[in-house]
Amino acid sequence: MYDVVIIGAGMAGLTAGIYAARANLRVKILEEKGFGGQIVNSLNVENYPGFSSISGFALAKLFYDQAISLGCDIAIEKVIEIKDHSVITNKQEYNAKTIIIASGLNVRKLGLEKEDVLVGKGISYCATCDGNFYKDKNVLVVGGGNTALEDALFLSNIAKKVYLMIRRDEFRGNQVLVDKLENIDNVEIIKNALVKSLIWDDCLKGVTYQQGDREDELDIDGLFVAIGRIPDSDYLKNIVKCDKDGYVLSEECETSKDYIFVAGDIRTKNLRQVITAASDGALAATKAIKYLLENK
Numbered sequence: 001m002y003d004v005v006i007i008g009a010g011m012a013g014l015t016a017g018i019y020a021a022r023a024n025l026r027v028k029i030l031e032e033k034g035f036g037g038q039i040v041n042s043l044n045v046e047n048y049p050g051f052s053s054i055s056g057f058a059l060a061k062l063f064y065d066q067a068i069s070l071g072c073d074i075a076i077e078k079v080i081e082i083k084d085h086s087v088i089t090n091k092q093e094y095n096a097k098t099i100i101i102a103s104g105l106n107v108r109k110l111g112l113e114k115e116d117v118l119v120g121k122g123i124s125y126c127a128t129c130d131g132n133f134y135k136d137k138n139v140l141v142v143g144g145g146n147t148a149l150e151d152a153l154f155l156s157n158i159a160k161k162v163y164l165m166i167r168r169d170e171f172r173g174n175q176v177l178v179d180k181l182e183n184i185d186n187v188e189i190i191k192n193a194l195v196k197s198l199i200w201d202d203c204l205k206g207v208t209y210q211q212g213d214r215e216d217e218l219d220i221d222g223l224f225v226a227i228g229r230i231p232d233s234d235y236l237k238n239i240v241k242c243d244k245d246g247y248v249l250s251e252e253c254e255t256s257k258d259y260i261f262v263a264g265d266i267r268t269k270n271l272r273q274v275i276t277a278a279s280d281g282a283l284a285a286t287k288a289i290k291y292l293l294e295n296k
């Protein structure tokens with residue numbers, strides 16, 4: 001029986017682990033992929049106080065090392081269900097007096113035929129991870145938010161040509177980034193356009209796209225999809241209340257169950273940043289500690 005099982009080893013989950021371990025609780029952290037969550041894909045974090053500039057990976061490693069040194073036990077397992085006080089993973093079942101959900105967000109996919117099969121064979125959801133494979137090649141970034149804009153900027157230093165496709169004629173991301181991109185010779189912006197299908201043999205060769213009435217093709221070696229993120233909360237729907245988009249409904253990191261708390265991007269909130277993930281982790285753990293004291 002664990003005092004607290006934390007689902008997710010991103011910045012929210014690791015912070016919750018640090019707070020819970022410092023309160024001498026028995027902590028298990030379950031993580032499907034690797035520690036750190038989305039921030040490990042950021043080359044530079046410049047808005048986390050105390051560090052004028054630090055790579056996302058380096059910042060996450062500091063959180064991780066601190067959690068481990070305090071005695072948090074982290075396992076790579078995918079949680080598939082929560083039943084009452086049991087957290088069931090693809091490997092085993094854990095009994096938990098309290099649970100903190102901190103499993104973050106997943107990439108949103110375009111939903112095209114063969115998209116899943118071509119991941120790693122021309123399709124990527126992370127330019128900073130995979131950009132280097134596309135030296136002097138042609139790539140397409142899809143999306144008009146800050147992620148897509150930053151990805152296009154990053155890739156313009158590596159690839160021969162970067163196409164940036166947005167579905168409207170306006171970007172959602174910062175104008176400063178748009179201005180920069182508009183002045184880079186190897187970047188071409190395609191507006192009011194949607195990818196319709198993928199062209200491939202053993203790997204991606206291109207896409208077809210629709211722009212107004214016109215259908216056309218682009219020969220590309222890489223497609224970087226940056227169209228936002230979505231909560232992966234299917235495994236939670238029967239246990240805590242979620243909104244229509246799948247975010248866990250939460251005030252102050254509490255959920256609809258008194259022994260389950262939530263932290264980070266997966267909960268309903270206004271600002272999704274490392275600092276607010278860490279803040280949530282601290283709050284959720286503190287509430288779990290209080291629950292345990294009151295329910296001894």
Ligand code: NAP
Nearest residue numbers: 110143144145146147148150167168171172226227228229
């Ligand atoms: P986002 O801001 O939600 O933008 C998603 C983009 O993808 C939008 O342009 C959207 O178009 C487009 N889109 C959505 N579904 C699509 C589809 N099926 N087909 C084609 N296009 C589609 O997502 P994000 O860029 O990942 O950013 C998420 C949050 O992180 C934002 O708050 C962002 O500011 C923040 N962020 C901050 C930084 C930074 O501060 N350095 C860096 C990256 C991200 P519409 O506009 O038409 O809906």
